[in-house]
Amino acid sequence: MIPYARQSLDQADIDAVVGVLQSDWLTQGPTIERFERAMAERCEAGFAVAVCNATAALHIACLAAGLGPGDWLWTTPNTFLASANCGRYCGAEVDFVDIDPLTWNLDAAALAVKLERAEREGRLPKVLVAVAFSGQSCDMRRIAALAKRYGFTVIEDAAHAAGASYAGRPVGCGEFAAMTVFSFHPVKIITSAEGGMVMTNSPELAERLQRLRSHGMTRDPQQMTGPSHGPWYYEQVELGFNYRITDLQAALGLSQLNKLDEFIERRRELAARYERLLGYLPLTLPGAQPEAESSWHLYVVRLQLDQIGLTHREVFEGLRAVGVGVNLHYIPVHLQPYYRDLGFAEGDFPQAERYYAEAISLPLYPLLSDEQQDYVVEQMRQLIEIIQPLRRVGNV
Known part of the structure; x- marks a missing residue:
């Protein structure tokens, strides 16, 4: 059977993972930071936050955008479940915008019409998840203009789109979206076996994303509510999750990024x-x-x-x-x-x-x-x- 998709691995990928297995760090180590820096450089983005999968990335991106009960998340119906479910995880309501009959992406013209109606009805979205279906961005220029006019946050779900570009710049650069999410599932463009990443240019968003992926805790005295008790001390300042990626996964992703x-x-x-x-x-x-x-x-x-x-x-x-x-x-x-x-x-x-x-x-x-x-x-x-x-x- 010729599959519809499959990973492309070579000896360099295997050697990269073995190298981590032979190191002192299997998780929460330096390979994760190297992967993040390399991806940020590739995308011309300020920050990259690696997590265990793209669904987790979408979830914490929504939380970082302030999405919660009483809010609305809009996305396309032509996507994987996670693009909508991330809104439900936050307690938000979810709605959809129909697709462009030519590109099969979220239709920016239909979005504009729906936003006009939603403004009259007092139910504008707080977050729009714009999915780069099959690897091709939506009409992000128009979507960004609509976001500015109506005051919602754009998260580009670029699970399909590592290595793609829009308006002459890499997808993930942050010019048209506050955050961009990538997937490193085995069938995606590059793989870390499982894994995801959030790109942003906002230091505030990056800081919150980093906390949310690791139980909502911090060792940074500036984020704490009181004085530190010593070098061992940490505080949980909000409810977060264990969405951490491992150094094994990061090593594979970093090796794949070279290809x-x-x-x-x-x-x-x-x-x-x-x-x-x-x-x-x-x-x-x-x-x-x-x-x-x-x-x-x-x-x-x-x-x-x-x-x-x-x-x-x-x-x-x-x-x-x-x-x-x-x-x-x-x-x-x-x-x-x-x-x-x-x-x-x-x-x-x-x-x-x-x-x-x-x-x-x-x-x-x-x-x-x-x-x-x-x-x-x-x-x-x-x-x-x-x-x-x-x-x-x-x-x-």
Whole structure:
């Protein structure tokens, strides 16, 4: 089976982890700080705070933004659950903004309309989680302008977008978002096995993020409520969590970061090949967001089902049956039972629902060979150009 995604590891990665295993620090050590500094430098950001996974990163980013009960978090329905759940963890209400029919990202025009209505109704969001779906940023320039006008905090969920750029600058630089979150899950652009990171240019946010990832405690006398009792002393000044990353994970992430340009180059080559090879089939290929340069975490196509003559499920299962491990990103979050129980229903976000009925994620990762990609394309061609016409003939 050709998977839709997989990690790309080499001996340098293994050696980096072994080096930490042979050191004095397995966790809370210097490798974490080196990883953070390297990522901040790469993203041209002031601060980086590494945590155990991107969901934890989103959670503490929301808390650092002051999100709590009585507040609203908005995000896109076309995302993984964590982009919405992070708001619920904080006790906030969650709502969604429908997607752009061309880029499949949160639609900035729909956001503007919804904000106007929310201002009249007195229910503006405190936080907007703008997801860089598949590795491509949203219309962040317009979103940042709307944030300034309406007073909400932008968190860019860039779990897919390490190595991407927007407006000529690295995603994570902080020009258009107060905080940016990356994921280092094995299927992402680079991996630390599990891991996440929050980027920010605010020293105040960075300080709070660092506390929140480690039980809300501090050893900094300036953050304490009273005098220190001695070198051993610490205080818990707020309720935090054990969201710490280990030095083992940081070592792997740091080693992977050295290969980020190589990984992005290969992903972009594969995406360009897909565009050439699939262009004549009854498929809708990914659209480009102006100013955004994608890192191509995913390559998603939409089936033109009125021309194909097979159902969405038949195409999906047909590809799996011949060893093409396609996937689907994503089931609209508002249609999950938990969110239905909060009042959401089919028809609430029609663009996201239409997308879900047609979307398939094709294999894309640096170790995917041209020959494997050719096989993926050929199996898709046979399925929708050969098998379905035969079925039509058989039904006549």
